[in-house]
Amino acid sequence: MNNKQWIRVTAMQNIPLREGRSVNVAGREIAIFNLGDRVLAIDGRCPHQGGPLAEGIVTGSTVVCPLHAWKISLETGSITKPDENPACVATHRTRIESGIVLVEVPEASQEMEERPLSCREQNRARLSASPSSSPAL
Template sequence: MKHGEFIRVCSLDEVPAGEARAFTVEGYDIAIFNTGDELYAIENRCPHMGAELAEGEMIDRTVCCHEHGWVIDLETGEVVDQEESGVATFPVQVKDGEILVQLA
């Protein structure tokens, strides 16, 4: 993998609008969220206790962790209303019906 290269994750229809899916790509555990208007890719691990964020409830541009209710901003990866570090975010693009992410 070259620096800055976008890597295929899945086809766009594998992540329907309003839903999220978990994937492992090049050793990274990633959650892809489809808000219907935008796609977001974040680290699939809540910084609180490590729960899978793809299992959480998506509300607008955030995901609420299903374990303890921590809210993560999908665009920035920041934890809302907590003084904790957030999660990694990854640039996303769609090309020819495929979701691609930039890992490094």
């Protein structure tokens, strides 16, 4: 069930500093952010009302949804505003090879068959397995 794959997504310079871009990878909409010293990726839609997170303002290591200003941690996927919000988005590991951003995503078919893990469980499993995203370049 842990089958994941690294996908070459796009050239690093296609994502401007402190901005996000959305990309469809293996049937998933993923938002990738360039934080200068690293690149982080999360699922592309806000758990509130489906706002496009890639279009949000980046503030430190969180992104603010452009629709109703929910704040989502790019590191953990949890909601930091409004407070005490159990909702969460999935995070994805990233790395950079020769200026190309790679994102690790679950194999699409897998998800359909297995009991879907909540994003919290997924993130927890991922975080305990290895350090989060590797530094850029």
